[in-house]
Amino acid sequence: MSKIKNITFTIKKYDYFKPFHITGSLSNFATNIEVCIETESGAKGHGEASPSFRVNGEKVETLIHLEPIIKDALIGLNVKNYRKIFDVMDKFFAFPSIKAAIQYATLDALSEEIGMPVYQILGGAKDEIETDKTVGIDTIENMVKDAKEIFDSGFTTIKIKVGEDLKKDIEVLDEIYKNTRGAKYIVDANMGYTPKQAIEFVKTLYSKNIEIHLFEQPVASTDFEGLKIVRFNSPFPVGADESAKTKYDVLRLIKMEAVDFINIKLMKSGISDALAIVEMVKSANLQLMIGCMGESSVGINQSVNFALGTGAFVFHDLDSALMLKEDNFRGKYLSNPPIYKAL
Amino acid sequence: MSKIKNITFTIKKYDYFKPFHITGSLSNFATNIEVCIETESGAKGHGEASPSFRVNGEKVETLIHLEPIIKDALIGLNVKNYRKIFDVMDKFFAFPSIKAAIQYATLDALSEEIGMPVYQILGGAKDEIETDKTVGIDTIENMVKDAKEIFDSGFTTIKIKVGEDLKKDIEVLDEIYKNTRGAKYIVDANMGYTPKQAIEFVKTLYSKNIEIHLFEQPVASTDFEGLKIVRFNSPFPVGADESAKTKYDVLRLIKMEAVDFINIKLMKSGISDALAIVEMVKSANLQLMIGCMGESSVGINQSVNFALGTGAFVFHDLDSALMLKEDNFRGKYLSNPPIYKAL
Numbered sequence: 001m002s003k004i005k006n007i008t009f010t011i012k013k014y015d016y017f018k019p020f021h022i023t024g025s026l027s028n029f030a031t032n033i034e035v036c037i038e039t040e041s042g043a044k045g046h047g048e049a050s051p052s053f054r055v056n057g058e059k060v061e062t063l064i065h066l067e068p069i070i071k072d073a074l075i076g077l078n079v080k081n082y083r084k085i086f087d088v089m090d091k092f093f094a095f096p097s098i099k100a101a102i103q104y105a106t107l108d109a110l111s112e113e114i115g116m117p118v119y120q121i122l123g124g125a126k127d128e129i130e131t132d133k134t135v136g137i138d139t140i141e142n143m144v145k146d147a148k149e150i151f152d153s154g155f156t157t158i159k160i161k162v163g164e165d166l167k168k169d170i171e172v173l174d175e176i177y178k179n180t181r182g183a184k185y186i187v188d189a190n191m192g193y194t195p196k197q198a199i200e201f202v203k204t205l206y207s208k209n210i211e212i213h214l215f216e217q218p219v220a221s222t223d224f225e226g227l228k229i230v231r232f233n234s235p236f237p238v239g240a241d242e243s244a245k246t247k248y249d250v251l252r253l254i255k256m257e258a259v260d261f262i263n264i265k266l267m268k269s270g271i272s273d274a275l276a277i278v279e280m281v282k283s284a285n286l287q288l289m290i291g292c293m294g295e296s297s298v299g300i301n302q303s304v305n306f307a308l309g310t311g312a313f314v315f316h317d318l319d320s321a322l323m324l325k326e327d328n329f330r331g332k333y334l335s336n337p338p339i340y341k342a343l
Numbered sequence: 344m345s346k347i348k349n350i351t352f353t354i355k356k357y358d359y360f361k362p363f364h365i366t367g368s369l370s371n372f373a374t375n376i377e378v379c380i381e382t383e384s385g386a387k388g389h390g391e392a393s394p395s396f397r398v399n400g401e402k403v404e405t406l407i408h409l410e411p412i413i414k415d416a417l418i419g420l421n422v423k424n425y426r427k428i429f430d431v432m433d434k435f436f437a438f439p440s441i442k443a444a445i446q447y448a449t450l451d452a453l454s455e456e457i458g459m460p461v462y463q464i465l466g467g468a469k470d471e472i473e474t475d476k477t478v479g480i481d482t483i484e485n486m487v488k489d490a491k492e493i494f495d496s497g498f499t500t501i502k503i504k505v506g507e508d509l510k511k512d513i514e515v516l517d518e519i520y521k522n523t524r525g526a527k528y529i530v531d532a533n534m535g536y537t538p539k540q541a542i543e544f545v546k547t548l549y550s551k552n553i554e555i556h557l558f559e560q561p562v563a564s565t566d567f568e569g570l571k572i573v574r575f576n577s578p579f580p581v582g583a584d585e586s587a588k589t590k591y592d593v594l595r596l597i598k599m600e601a602v603d604f605i606n607i608k609l610m611k612s613g614i615s616d617a618l619a620i621v622e623m624v625k626s627a628n629l630q631l632m633i634g635c636m637g638e639s640s641v642g643i644n645q646s647v648n649f650a651l652g653t654g655a656f657v658f659h660d661l662d663s664a665l666m667l668k669e670d671n672f673r674g675k676y677l678s679n680p681p682i683y684k685a686l
Contacts, residue, residue, distance in 0.1 A: 083466030123426030279619035
């Protein structure tokens, strides 16, 4: 029987190989919660929550205490009726990383029950995807070195963190561009600029003949009007990340014509809102990337299967598991960075 | 192996028990195309196209000649990677009933492959749904008689066709209301009114204390502005049917704030756009009904499984198979009208 029999939460801590610095945040480690859903037949589904206080207001110290509450809410439900479980978890909207982990673990348990991988439950649109890798904020010298290493090791898309110092950021882009010709660039300001600074940034790059393929979240998450001003003044596509958490956020962004791109992260939206966002963004003729928080291979597995299944993404920024120290790789996909393949 | 090995098209003709009259159209029979997708393992998936010239511009005489073209496009594709097949069929947007039949037959074949019903592939949100039944345009006397019969045989929601004669339509509603107290009413004008006539219609009903639960497609399909005028002046929810074919139509209706309800029909949208419409409409906090063209039990099976799986619909108008003469019931659901149950 495919009814849920038990659910367990386990805290896991992973150190970064190198402290990860973005606008307004420096991380030395990621503290995640692994969830396991077991059905009456013994099938086990695995999920991971990687909470972000900065983006979602979540604290792992509180999340872990949801275990008995979510057990009460879900035990006895059938993973084959997964939308019933999704609907229950939608009420836990204040804990989006837990919602994501439980919703994914439900699909993972269903996958074990029926002997078909999650990416095929979601549609099996692609057989492989390519991830980028990220250069955190550092000295110009170190950022160029990191970018070169990433490019030389086979990544064709480099994500570059900016947003704390406009003048230095332009220099960084200039230097990285000279040293990694042929790469594609996603530049992420993580809300660090004002709208006018953001416009100055992209117009200066354009005047220097530096092309960026996506400019992520230039301004504050709540400044949808600011995003629109940047979008209408930028020669490069502008994307929302911190502004785009729920499906309701994304419909508002679409109505406001505020962005060219949406960055879906399962940790912000869960599977249910992520599926809605995919459909809405495609209906609006906009584009999609998929990103991550501090997920290990267990959590990145979720996003890889989601991306393979829906086939909806132009860019995949699924590199956190490459930046964390982890004893064993536990993804149900073939990881050969920058390529991730369906098993 | 779950790769597609063969696809066949078959024309089937079904007579209506009673000629079916709606605004601008009288049908004595439905001519549909059954499609069968067979995989290498021998699994067979069934679908049905019930084309509508009035709504979609389709003619069965041309659709049947798509068989070799669609075979060429799909043979060798794996039904487990169903989104790849959906994407191919999205290009056949000019033949939406065929797109629907093939996309559903793909899921039906997948269902046979993995031993899980289609409604669970789509999420298994509900175990049963309740359909309405429709009173076509006729004399006042006959319409009241039909409504009473429908109500007395257990249907709690009655759909009433209007749109050819405003004054008579108000009389019809008045008489049906008196004779079926406690029923819910969906009133469908099938584009028959001008915006001002539609507003007069609903305001007159309101002044007579007659409540209708949904007022479908009062004005021309292309008159989105007219729909909005009616919505903003109607005490009852206003819905789009003929105006809401693709996901692009629906996003435009949402942006324009033109309606309260969307009527999804697989024959207009296929499975792929229908899934997108479900997600968009819920994200916009609007409501959904699901309807049909002239499907037999093979085609109604598609909509029943879609409705059970997504659980998205307030009203189910899935009565065409109850109005057609058919030798054998072939739905993979338990039909006990007004209740349809998952098997």
